[in-house]
Amino acid sequence: MPIITHDKKDLLNLIGTKLSTQELEEVISLIKPNVESSTETEIVLEVTPERPDLFGIEGLSRAIKLYLGLSGFKNYQVLNSKLNIKATHIPKRPYIAAAVIRNVSMTDAFIKSLMNIQEILAESIGRKRKKVAIGIHDLDGISQNISYVEANRDEKIFPLGTNEEMTLIEVLEKIPKGKEYGHLLAGVEKFPVFKDANGIFSFPPIINSDRTRVTEKTKNLFVELTGLDKKAVLQTLNIIVTNFAERGCIIESVKIFYGDKFEVTPELSPSYVDLGIGEINKLIGLDLKKSDVIGSLSRMGYGATDNKDVLRIYIPQYRTDILHKIDLLEDVAIGYGFNNFIPHLPNIATVGRSHPIEKLSNKVRNLLIGFGFQEIIRPILTNRRNMFDRMCAKQENIIELENPVSEEYACLRNWLLPSLVEVLSANKHVEYPQNIFEVGDAVIPDYQEETMSKTVRKISCSMSHSKASYDEIKGVVESLLKQMGTDYAFKENSSSTFIEGRQASIVVKNNIVGFLGEINPEVLDKWGLEMPCAAFEIELEKL
Amino acid sequence: MKRYELTEEGKDYLKNGLPEKRLVDILGKSKSLPFDEAKTSVDNFYIALQWTLKNNWVKSTGKELTLITYPNEIPQQNALEKIDRDEEVDENLVDILLQRKLIKKIVVSEADKLVGQEITNLTPQLLKSGLWKKVKFKKYDVNASVAKIYPGKLHAYRQVIEEIREKLIGLGFVEAKGPLVELNFWNADALFMPSDHPARGIHDIYMVKEPKEGKVLDKDLWRRVGDTHEKGWITGSKGWGSWDFELAKRLVLRSQTTAVSARTLSKLKSGDIPHKMFVIDRVFRPDVIDAKHFIEFDQCEGIVVGEGLTFRHLLGYLKEFAQIIGAEQVRFKPSYFPFTEFSTEMYVYFKDLGWVEAGGSGILRPEVTMPLGVEVPVLAWGIGIGRLAMLKLGINDIRYLISDNLDWLRNKEMVK
Structure with missing residues (x-):
């Protein structure tokens, strides 16, 4: 989830009323974002990803004002800028949207917020500029004839933050943003650019030109967005322009021509949904009156009118998260205040029970505790070296990860004994005897299954002390299986993990369900162990 | 500490004399006796005969027993008396008496040694023999450190x-x-x-x-x-x-x-x-x-x-x-x-x-x-x-x- 730092003074200015730190934090947390920390000058928020309208300081201040009743539903006005863009269809970045913002009074706080919002929206909704990339320019640095076209690789731009003009291909190779986002243009001969009469002023999704840089003297802005997802491009524009409007700016539309056809962006007239009061109360579990619901909705920024049997709810265009009427119901509850609900435990009689494998596992754990073993719980992720090489065991087909974060944890264990031996090797200085066990999961490939694998519950036990022996561990296995009411037999086994002639398979109903033995000194040596060890392992579900 | 005690037979001989002593005593009065008469006058006659012949105190013709010499002393009889009095006795004599099953080694249980003593451990033997009533229990330092115990348990x-x-x-x-x-x-x-x-x-x-x-x-x-x-x-x-x-x-x-x-x-x-x-x-x-x-x-x-x-x-x-x-x-x-x-x-x-x-x-x-x-x-x-x-x-x-x-x-x- 995005973590966003805001200038507290700017936030309070935008809200326009005095709030103590505690009041501010309280109202933010009632709306949804989490206050991570707060100082004299800054407040750090964790904002949930479905509410990009709360990422920016202006959108946040709007939500606070609404919740406190300092303002109501906003029907943002969009004037006509008479600015046109001639767009060509560019398959690599087919969708564009734009707007003009006038009456800007630039402050340090505004510039900071403008940079923040671009960064964070392009990262989140924009999926690291892939779905949406944003360029914000000083409109007065742009001449009227704007076009969105493909440019040759050797056409030039004076990139923002550099000292020289360079070709587009040089931008990708030389400057940091080019290196970071150049992959988004991989495989194309020509690159998408915005041009005006003076040449390229934006190279999406990489960088803007220095020529249209926003400064403290900027009075008017040109906002352009490009991307792969039309809905996301339009929604991001809506969030940006309505944010600016909260600073008193004027929003103007731009006409984008695709040949003869054109589109006008942004489109800010609210959509609406009709909801019955009964429908609302049914899921919320309260008996709210229409006026209560309208009040709650208003605190959350919606317009609502009483339309006979239903409420007509107007949804502002910056609320990009409303997919279903259920989303409005939640906002009624948030507007009402979660902590104003009296929790009610319904009287639903059902019979609880544990899963059979957990029930059995617990019985086995209890028996093993009775034998004096200490339970351990270990990771299921491990590596081939521990599971096979250091156990002198044959390599087997197992589930491996395509993207491990560390070579230590690169596959799922298919047996438990290596986990136990690993614990022994970490405790060489600790008092012996060390008798430990784990009842836990392993995963084995199984192409009959939906997931091409099976999660299996296994028991593994090891006894490590100066006289640890086959006989001793056999005693434990026999006692365990007898207590579990299982008929069993032992059959000679030959695995390199154990000493030849001091190991056996455990056979139940003609199936091999596990094995036991004295661990091969070669294995002990590989783990740096200097104490004899005997162990067994059983697949629980095979019993 | 007493090491040997008399068997029932030994106690009998202590009181009534060893059979060989009784035989020479009887022969000492009449010097000789017909075999059958001697046989009925002494209990354990054949034991008596064996030892008197061995020591050359008596000779036998098969029909008659005749005293050769009346011994000045009978070392086994003395030894028996000494053992009864808990005095030192020559090891050879002890061995003979042990062979003759007239004495036996006293098996002293560890517990018996403890009568009146201060003991550390209460044992099943002490409880069984009732000896626990005759011993004192050593006081422990209840704060002394003891061996650690790690139970088997859940994580x-x-x-x-x-x-x-x-x-x-x-x-x-x-x-x-x-x-x-x-x-x-x-x-x-x-x-x-x-x-x-x-x-x-x-x-x-x-x-x-x-x-x-x-x-x-x-x-x-x-x-x-x-x-x-x-x-x-x-x-x-x-x-x-x-x-x-x-x-x-x-x-x-x-x-x-x-x-x-x-x-x-x-x-x-x-x-x-x-x-x-x-x-x-x-x-x-x-x-x-x-x-x-x-x-x-x-x-x-x-x-x-x-x-x-x-x-x-x-x-x-x-x-x-x-x-x-x-x-x-x-x-x-x-x-x-x-x-x-x-x-x-x-x-x-x-x-x-x-x-x-x-x-x-x-x-x-x-x-x-x-x-x-x-x-x-x-x-x-x-x-x-x-x-x-x-x-x-x-x-x-x-x-x-x-x-x-x-x-x-x-x-x-x-x-x-």
Whole structure:
């Protein structure tokens, strides 16, 4: 989830009323974002990803004002800028949207917020500029004839933050943003650019030109967005322009021509949904009156009118998260205040029970505790070296990860004994005897299954002390299986993990369900162990 | 300490004389006697005969016994007397007397030695012989240090898990399980997480190297889920506008136990409702490995499926869970999960710790429940069980939950 730092003074200015730190934090947390920390000058928020309208300081201040009743539903006005863009269809970045913002009074706080919002929206909704990339320019640095076209690789731009003009291909190779986002243009001969009469002023999704840089003297802005997802491009524009409007700016539309056809962006007239009061109360579990619901909705920024049997709810265009009427119901509850609900435990009689494998596992754990073993719980992720090489065991087909974060944890264990031996090797200085066990999961490939694998519950036990022996561990296995009411037999086994002639398979109903033995000194040596060890392992579900 | 004592036979000879003494005594009066007469006058005649012949005190013709010499002393008789008086006796004589079974070694039990003594250990022998009445018991230093004992026991973390399982079962929840290797479909798509959701990338979810894809068992279900993603199907939702079928087939490591909830819901029949389900199980997420993060951990979550369930009921369950985990107060905060709406986070108050984030919950979105074939509201909740265990166990490193530190495991006191 995005973590966003805001200038507290700017936030309070935008809200326009005095709030103590505690009041501010309280109202933010009632709306949804989490206050991570707060100082004299800054407040750090964790904002949930479905509410990009709360990422920016202006959108946040709007939500606070609404919740406190300092303002109501906003029907943002969009004037006509008479600015046109001639767009060509560019398959690599087919969708564009734009707007003009006038009456800007630039402050340090505004510039900071403008940079923040671009960064964070392009990262989140924009999926690291892939779905949406944003360029914000000083409109007065742009001449009227704007076009969105493909440019040759050797056409030039004076990139923002550099000292020289360079070709587009040089931008990708030389400057940091080019290196970071150049992959988004991989495989194309020509690159998408915005041009005006003076040449390229934006190279999406990489960088803007220095020529249209926003400064403290900027009075008017040109906002352009490009991307792969039309809905996301339009929604991001809506969030940006309505944010600016909260600073008193004027929003103007731009006409984008695709040949003869054109589109006008942004489109800010609210959509609406009709909801019955009964429908609302049914899921919320309260008996709210229409006026209560309208009040709650208003605190959350919606317009609502009483339309006979239903409420007509107007949804502002910056609320990009409303997919279903259920989303409005939640906002009624948030507007009402979660902590104003009296929790009610319904009287639903059902019979609880544990899963059979957990029930059995617990019985086995209890028996093993009775034998004096200490339970351990270990990771299921491990590596081939521990599971096979250091156990002198044959390599087997197992589930491996395509993207491990560390070579230590690169596959799922298919047996438990290596986990136990690993614990022994970490405790060489600790008092012996060390008798430990784990009842836990392993995963084995199984192409009959939906997931091409099976999660299996296994028991593994090891006894490590100066006289640890086959006989001793056999005693434990026999006692365990007898207590579990299982008929069993032992059959000679030959695995390199154990000493030849001091190991056996455990056979139940003609199936091999596990094995036991004295661990091969070669294995002990590989783990740096200097104490004899005997162990067994059983697949629980095979019993 | 007396080493030998007289046998019954020895006591008889002490009192009445050895048989050979009695024979020479009788012969001493008449010098000789007919064999048969001598035989009847002395008990144990043949013993007497053997020893008198051996010592050359008497000769026998077979019909008559004649005294050769009356011994000045009979060393065995003296020895018998000395042993009775507990005086030193020549070892050879002792051996002879032992052979003749006239004396026996006194077996002195360890316990008998202790009469009147101060003893350390009370033994079964002392109890059996009644000797315990005649001894004194040495006083112990009750503060002296003793050998350490490590009991066999459950992992401290397991104790926390078990406590919660027990309470959930008591509340009527049925425990469910699901596979650790999971299809993206169950882990994300069935939960209405969009195909391009950031948490589905390689930095947030483990992909299986081989095989890459699982099986599509219920094609109709997959179609319903896909349609819901693309344009809402019949759920009343706008949908996400797209769905990546190929991605849904991808095998991953389960990153949330909600996959188990989705599987459970898909199998519910109308007769199974109302239903309560819970799962406590392992999930995997790529992460840094440090005191606060590990790449696998356990989640505890559950669902309540029933006609007429409301958001207020959800809060009711959360309040109940807060009590289960021993919290004194509970507070709710709006939150976001892709598969729930409403979504709320629960904060609980512990006396020693203050307010702590305890878990998330919500009502499953219609986009989740309807394609799975469930028409009634489904309340869903999750408790951060690892975090809770850390609080309960007073540890600040998550790695202790999967600790290889035997000292810590042995010495960690039980969870109250």
